[in-house]
Amino acid sequence: xxxxxxxxxxxxxxxxxxxxxxxxxxxxxxxxxxxxxxxxxxxxxxxxxxxxxxxxxxxxxxxxxxxxxxxxxxxxxxxxxxxxxxxxxxxxxxxxxxxxxxxxxxxxxxxxxxxxxxxxxxxxxxxxxxxxxxxxxxxxxxxxxxxxxxxxxxxxxxxxxxxxxxxxxxxxxxxxxxxxxxxxxxxxxxxxxxxxxxxxxxxxxxxxxxxxxxxxxxxxxxxxxxxxxxxxxxxxxxxxxxxxxxxxxxxxxxxxxxxxxxxxxxxxxxxxxxxxxxxxxxxxxxxxxxxxxxxxxxxxxxxxxxxxxxxxxxxxxxxxxxxxxxxxxxxxxxxxxxxxxxxxxxxxxxxxxxxxxxxxxxxxxxxxxxxxxxxxxxxxxxxxxxxxxxxxxxxxxxxxxxxxxxxxxxxxxxxxxxxxxxxxxxxxxxxxxxxxxxxxxxxxxxxxxxxxxxxxxxxxxxxxxxxxxxxxxxxxxxxxxxxxxxxxxxxxxxxxxxxxxxxxxxxxxxxxxxxxxxxxxxxxxxxxxxxxxxxxxxxxxxxxxxxxxxxxxxxx
Amino acid sequence: xxxxxxxxxxxxxxxxxxxxxxxxxxxxxxxxxxxxxxxxxxxxxxxxxxxxxxxxxxxxxxxxxxxxxxxxxxxxxxxxxxxxxxxxxx
Numbered sequence: 001x002x003x004x005x006x007x008x009x010x011x012x013x014x015x016x017x018x019x020x021x022x023x024x025x026x027x028x029x030x031x032x033x034x035x036x037x038x039x040x041x042x043x044x045x046x047x048x049x050x051x052x053x054x055x056x057x058x059x060x061x062x063x064x065x066x067x068x069x070x071x072x073x074x075x076x077x078x079x080x081x082x083x084x085x086x087x088x089x090x091x092x093x094x095x096x097x098x099x100x101x102x103x104x105x106x107x108x109x110x111x112x113x114x115x116x117x118x119x120x121x122x123x124x125x126x127x128x129x130x131x132x133x134x135x136x137x138x139x140x141x142x143x144x145x146x147x148x149x150x151x152x153x154x155x156x157x158x159x160x161x162x163x164x165x166x167x168x169x170x171x172x173x174x175x176x177x178x179x180x181x182x183x184x185x186x187x188x189x190x191x192x193x194x195x196x197x198x199x200x201x202x203x204x205x206x207x208x209x210x211x212x213x214x215x216x217x218x219x220x221x222x223x224x225x226x227x228x229x230x231x232x233x234x235x236x237x238x239x240x241x242x243x244x245x246x247x248x249x250x251x252x253x254x255x256x257x258x259x260x261x262x263x264x265x266x267x268x269x270x271x272x273x274x275x276x277x278x279x280x281x282x283x284x285x286x287x288x289x290x291x292x293x294x295x296x297x298x299x300x301x302x303x304x305x306x307x308x309x310x311x312x313x314x315x316x317x318x319x320x321x322x323x324x325x326x327x328x329x330x331x332x333x334x335x336x337x338x339x340x341x342x343x344x345x346x347x348x349x350x351x352x353x354x355x356x357x358x359x360x361x362x363x364x365x366x367x368x369x370x371x372x373x374x375x376x377x378x379x380x381x382x383x384x385x386x387x388x389x390x391x392x393x394x395x396x397x398x399x400x401x402x403x404x405x406x407x408x409x410x411x412x413x414x415x416x417x418x419x420x421x422x423x424x425x426x427x428x429x430x431x432x433x434x435x436x437x438x439x440x441x442x443x444x445x446x447x448x449x450x451x452x453x454x455x456x457x458x459x460x461x462x463x464x465x466x467x468x469x470x471x472x473x474x475x476x477x478x479x480x481x482x483x484x485x486x487x488x489x490x491x492x493x494x495x496x497x498x499x500x501x502x503x504x505x506x507x508x509x510x511x512x513x514x515x516x517x518x519x520x521x522x523x524x525x526x527x528x529x530x531x532x533x534x535x536x537x538x539x540x541x542x543x544x545x546x547x548x549x550x551x552x553x554x555x556x
Numbered sequence: 557x558x559x560x561x562x563x564x565x566x567x568x569x570x571x572x573x574x575x576x577x578x579x580x581x582x583x584x585x586x587x588x589x590x591x592x593x594x595x596x597x598x599x600x601x602x603x604x605x606x607x608x609x610x611x612x613x614x615x616x617x618x619x620x621x622x623x624x625x626x627x628x629x630x631x632x633x634x635x636x637x638x639x640x641x642x643x644x645x646x
């Protein structure tokens with residue numbers, strides 16, 4: 001089948017979802033009120049709370065949620081065939097992610113711009129709030145470990161991406177200093193920075209860099225993992241304006257250019273999809289589609305992480321309540337498009353079914369390199385760019401996304417550890433450096449414990465990461481459902497997604513327990529056990545909060 | 557398109573870029589800046605807290621300018637009135 005067909009169907013459905021379904025949700029369920037005074041106005045302090053143009057906010061939400069995860073997840077999940085992944089991404093974006101992100105913004109706006117975590121304490125229970133924090137901590141730990149493994153794999157598979165990926169940090173530092181210290185207007189550094197970045201991609205293409213095959217008993221991939229964590233440690237201790245802020249900005253530009261380039265190339269080249277629609281001959285050891293598909297693709301279909309962004313910064317800057325639909329729903333639609341183009345890249349970017357089957361020889365071995373391989377083929381067919389240049393460009397894009405998430409992730413983890421230090425009065429943990437080292441040590445242990453040492457099995461943790469992410473989404477949807485019950489509105493539109501993802505996550509975790517036991521990965525098995533316990537608590541908590549509020553609503 | 561139209565478009569683009577750059581980190585940057593300012597202010601007022609500070613002689617004239625900020629700071633730090641014995645703020 002020509003790749004244009006699913007591309008057009010997907011884009012059309014997501015557009016219809018925005019125009020009709022989100023309108024219905026906005027008017028009938030969340031009942032947005034253009035007259036409502038948003039926290040950005042009511043609590044305006046020009047620091048956190050400040051009314052912001054909705055296009056800007058949309059850009060912020062979109063670039064914050066669309067990272068490396070919607071690339072890696074679909075690149076793994078296509079092993080079951082492209083159709084299941086396609087259906088889950090499109091249906092997930094329309095009925096799950098959109099409602100979830102949009103709802104998180106709405107819930108926060110209606111509660112003085114507070115975060116979903118703190119809302120959980122009020123709306124559901126204090127136990128649920130503690131649960132929320134634990135889930136977040138696990139999520140951050142896994143995100144850092146899994147992204148370190150992904151980047152190292154990408155560096156090994158595409159050595160030409162090494163120089164540009166690290167140069168991007170230098171470009172970001174210069175932009176940060178120019179803008180913050182020298183007060184240069186942003187437009188020029190943006191244009192020149194982007195040009196330099198693409199020039200360096202060309203340079204990287206000419207000068208590939210590979211680490212020695214073994215060094216002190218470690219292969220090239222584990223060496224990269226260590227280097228990346230050293231980087232993340234330093235980066236997370238730098239002021240945000242110096243590195244994180246300009247990096248995020250550069251990534252936003254990369255994301256928009258990359259998405260445009262990929263979709264443009266799909267339409268120009270119109271490659272044929274070589275991957276099977278539904279793979280009846282999956283390689284041995286591949287877990288069952290049900291329930292694993294729904295945790296393998298988390299970001300791109302539904303992801304709890306979005307709720308943190310939506311209720312953390314987005315909601316505090318919303319000018320009008322009615323903007324929540326544009327910002328939240330359309331922001332997650334953008335991420336759905338990235339997942340969609342990844343599916344097309346990894347299913348249509350190969351010359352033949354045989355070649356595709358060689359790539360998908362084992363579950364969990366694919367990821368960024370597969371996306372780069374398939375995507376670069378399509379880009380070189382559809383545009384004048386060479387395959388090598390396109391490969392470097394796409395690899396750099398994915399590596400930069402993952403790298404920035406690591407930087408931000410280690411930083412957030414440090415905050416959590418420091419907060420624990422304050423709560424439990426342990427002065428040592430309150431120290432920024434010690435907290436950072438603690439966070440990095442935990443992530444490093446996870447990356448290596450998960451099999452990163454061989455540079456092969458590090459992605460075993462991916463479904464576990466997805467499971468945790470979906471549990472978080474389940475908690476956010478629970479908050480939304482309980483709020484709707486209290487308001488005596490129809491709650492089915494948040495309740496069904498909640499029950500669905502929580503159930504899928506639970507069964508996925510159970511299946512993995514069995515799988516990890518059989519493969520002898522006891523470290524990950526222990527982690528999985530924790531996830532299962534968390535899932536059980538989420539289910540119990542949901543049940544009790546829901547029946548309690550429903551009774552209260554019926555009684556009143 | 558007329559020149560004025562292009563200029564307007566460029567201005568809109570520059571505005572979008574500036575906001576896209578600043579909006580996500582406005583809070584974090586402002587907080588970091590405030591912390592630095594607080595440290596600076598405490599340096600100026602440190603003598604009064606019993607911390608010997610050789611810079612006081614040079615920074616004495618800054619005190620009236622910093623008064624308002626000092627007031628905001630002790631409020632933010634959760635103190636109704638100035639914590640300094642020799643220095644009543646409000």
